[in-house]
Amino acid sequence: xxxxxxxxxxxxxxxxxxxxxxxxxxxxxxxxxxxxxxxxxxxxxxxxxxxxxxxxxxxxxxxxxxxxxxxxxxxxxxxxxxxxxxxxxxxxxxxxxxxxxxxxxxxxxxxxxxxxxxxxxxxxxxxxxxxxxxxxxxxxxxxxxxxxxxxxxxxxxxxxxxxxxxxxxxxxxxxxxxxxxxxxxxxxxxx
Amino acid sequence: xxxxxxxxxxxxxxxxxxxxxxxxxxxxxxxxxxxxxxxxxxxxxxxxxxxxxxxxxxxxxxxxxxxxxxxxxxxxxxxxxxxxxxxxxxxxxxxxxxxxxxxxxxxxxxxxxxxxxxxxxxxxxxxxxxxxxxxxxxxxxxxxxxxxxxxxxxxxxxxxxxxxxxxxxxxxxxxxxxxxxxxxxxxxxxx
DNA sequence: GATCGCATGTAAAGAGTTACATGATTTT
DNA sequence: AAAATCATGTAACTCTTTACATGCGATC
Numbered sequence: 001x002x003x004x005x006x007x008x009x010x011x012x013x014x015x016x017x018x019x020x021x022x023x024x025x026x027x028x029x030x031x032x033x034x035x036x037x038x039x040x041x042x043x044x045x046x047x048x049x050x051x052x053x054x055x056x057x058x059x060x061x062x063x064x065x066x067x068x069x070x071x072x073x074x075x076x077x078x079x080x081x082x083x084x085x086x087x088x089x090x091x092x093x094x095x096x097x098x099x100x101x102x103x104x105x106x107x108x109x110x111x112x113x114x115x116x117x118x119x120x121x122x123x124x125x126x127x128x129x130x131x132x133x134x135x136x137x138x139x140x141x142x143x144x145x146x147x148x149x150x151x152x153x154x155x156x157x158x159x160x161x162x163x164x165x166x167x168x169x170x171x172x173x174x175x176x177x178x179x180x181x182x183x184x185x186x187x188x189x190x191x
Numbered sequence: 192x193x194x195x196x197x198x199x200x201x202x203x204x205x206x207x208x209x210x211x212x213x214x215x216x217x218x219x220x221x222x223x224x225x226x227x228x229x230x231x232x233x234x235x236x237x238x239x240x241x242x243x244x245x246x247x248x249x250x251x252x253x254x255x256x257x258x259x260x261x262x263x264x265x266x267x268x269x270x271x272x273x274x275x276x277x278x279x280x281x282x283x284x285x286x287x288x289x290x291x292x293x294x295x296x297x298x299x300x301x302x303x304x305x306x307x308x309x310x311x312x313x314x315x316x317x318x319x320x321x322x323x324x325x326x327x328x329x330x331x332x333x334x335x336x337x338x339x340x341x342x343x344x345x346x347x348x349x350x351x352x353x354x355x356x357x358x359x360x361x362x363x364x365x366x367x368x369x370x371x372x373x374x375x376x377x378x379x380x381x382x
Numbered sequence: 383g384a385t386c387g388c389a390t391g392t393a394a395a396g397a398g399t400t401a402c403a404t405g406a407t408t409t410t
Numbered sequence: 411a412a413a414a415t416c417a418t419g420t421a422a423c424t425c426t427t428t429a430c431a432t433g434c435g436a437t438c
Contacts, residue, residue: 001286001424001425002284002286002289003425005289006289009289009292009293009296012293012296017388017389017390018389018390018391019387019388019389019390020388020389022389023388030282030283031283032283032284032285032288032289032292033283033284033285033289034282034283034284034426035426036426036427036428037390037391038391038392038393038426038427038428038429039425039426039427041389041390041391041392042391042392060388060389060434060435061434061435061436062434062435063433063434063435064388064389064390064433064434064435065389065390065434066388066389066390067389067390076296079293079296080296080297080301082290083290083293083294083296083297083301083302083305084297084298084301084302084304084305085305086304086305086308086309087286087287087290087305087308087309088286089287089309089312090284090286091221091225091398091399092221092222092223092224092225093193093223093224093225093281093398094223094224095192095193095278095279095281096278096280097223097357097360097361098193098196098197098200098223098224099273099274099278100353100356100357101200101223101353101354101357102200102203102270102274103274103353104342104346104349104350104353105200105203105267105270105271105274106271106274106275107275110271110274110275111274111275113275113277114274114275114276114277114278117277117278118277118278118280121280151295155295158295158378158381159295161378162291162292162294162295162375162378162379163292165291165371165374165375165378166288166291166292168371169288169367169368169371170288172367172371173364173367176360176363176364176367177360177364180356180359180360180363183356184353184356187349187352187353187356188353190349192396192397194397194398208416208417208418209417209418209419210415210416210417210418211416211417213417214416225398226398227398227399227400228418228419229398229399229400229401229419229420229421230397230398230399232418232419232420233419233420251406251407251416251417252406252407252408253406253407254405254406254407255405255406255407255416255417255418256406256417256418257416257417257418258417258418282426282427
């Protein structure tokens with residue numbers, strides 16, 4: 001749905017091969033939009049058909065083919081068009097909330113285990129998000145560095161703050177969820 | 192993925208036809224888990240094959256067939272098993288965050304429009320969630336009323352508070368998102 | 383020479399969306 | 411008589427996941 005535009009947005013920073021995009025969507029980008037390799041390669045060919053990206057065939061060593069994709073002017077126009085399109089919230093599906101709705105049917109100890117494990121997992125993520133946020137603010141992530149090269153220096157701070165702010169949301173939302181789990185723990189135990 | 196268990200959880204309150212389940216997943220339930228009619232009917236037959244639900248064939252009027260599904264003891268065991276299973280967070284995909292990440296490429300006015308519309312839409316939802324939360328606390332929703340009939344009176348308050356707490360999360364998360372959009376508005380405008 | 387990273391592809395299955403299709407019963 | 415609601419079904423499509431499959435190049 002939004003994957004084509006996610007790819008366009010990444011390629012706006014610098015040209016990449018399918019492999020590099022795959023790695024990127026498995027690492028940093030996965031906090032905002034995940035995509036496995038099997039989605040990326042076919043989509044790149046589709047995007048090329050649409051004229052939004054352009055692949056340059058290269059050689060790595062003597063025999064290994066690689067295709068480096070760049071965003072085209074048409075692609076950038078499309079990205080900008082999509083950015084101005086109203087955001088439609090997708091239909092909601094939250095497995096934890098669904099479970100919580102029925103926790104009165106399970107043993108309190110089981111519910112407790114589920115909630116505590118989730119709190120721990122969130123803690124992990126919060127730390128990763130915070131680390132990445134700090135790197136963005138310091139303009140130290142590899143992709144942001146590339147991206148800023150094509151922008152006037154006076155905009156650098158604003159751009160990095162905007163990207164960091166996205167991770168700020170993830171952090172705050174994670175903390176809210178932890179807090180909520182904590183409260184749920186109390187609710188499943190009181191009789 | 193979790194739809195089978197969502198259905199089991201609903202049927203635990205009372206038996207329903209596919210039509211009633213469809214309506215329920217289009218109304219209240221959609222805030223936690225959505226499902227269209229075309230998913231529900233085939234799934235009910237699958238759940239019956241698994242022995243988790245049981246369909247009773249009835250007649251409405253003289254000619255119209257209806258099948259009312261109830262949860263079986265096996266189904267209730269399965270629901271309880273699933274409740275104790277650790278919650279796996281699904282891969283993240285947030286179209287608004289994705290857009291925000293690239294807002295530095297669009298005209299500030301376009302980004303502003305997207306953010307303001309989202310704030311308004313969230314306001315709408317927050318009001319709906321709040322209304323439903325109040326009804327749950329007052330034990331006035333039709334399904335909760337049915338559900339409480341099979342529970343000792345001393346548990347009623349705890350159960351309704353647990354369900355209301357789920358909507359509490361939705362409300363708080365919505366407000367956090369509104370707040371974040373507000374901050375993003377400032378970020379896209381400063382130069 | 384073995385291992386790891388780079389690089390690209392497809393196949394099959396599952397989950398979810400949108401649309402089409404039909405007919406009975408109840409309410410206005 | 412018309413409109414709304416009750417009731418059930420399928421078809422086609424898109425998106426996503428998991429798995430299988432292959433081979434080159436660089437490094438240890």
